[in-house]
Amino acid sequence: NAGVTQTPKFRVLKTGQSMTLLCAQDMNHEYMYWYRQDPGMGLRLIHYSVGEGTTAKGEVPDGYNVSRLKKQNFLLGLESAAPSQTSVYFCASSYSQAGTQYFGPGTRLLVL
């Protein structure tokens, strides 16, 4: 039982490049979330999903897209990376909306 895993762990991008971050969970959770963590800002919700095939915008969705084609996977895409997207990205999942969130180990992204 791996819980929540994230791929890759670390990535360096040049401005304008694109990439996809993968989140996978093996707990059969309906709800999945993508957050970014920046110093002094806490966790800010980017996008979330309440089930397979659904996605919704969070607090800071601009510049990101997501897809939930399979229940266990939640992908976060950056179409044209910008230095402001340098951050640590966390994926989380939960059984219910108000339930405990289980977090992945994070992906550190540096955009030059």
Next chain:
Amino acid sequence: AQSVTQLGSHVSVSEGALVLLRCNYSSSVPPYLFWYVQYPNQGLQLLLKYTTGATLVKGINGFEAEFKKSETSFHLTKPSAHMSDAAEYFCAVSGSGGSYIPTFGRGTSLIIHP
């Protein structure tokens, strides 16, 4: 919209001293309340949560928190700090204003001095 305020971005205590991390939330109805801990270079993990029932909630590693509706607070305490408690602590709230998507506070870094 719901909001969470954690007073103090950094809290410093001596080993063996009382730990008190403050959390206040905005809500007109009893929400669900959480404390998460993040150790360096790791993801967050649940420390404790309040849903309904007893207002004093006990969590892992000797931490506890008390839900005070009149004060809209959910402060985290531990009687005696240990060096291993050094971490970032986040308070979160959900179920307020019709939204069950959690809102996180900005976090408090707990520093333990020998």
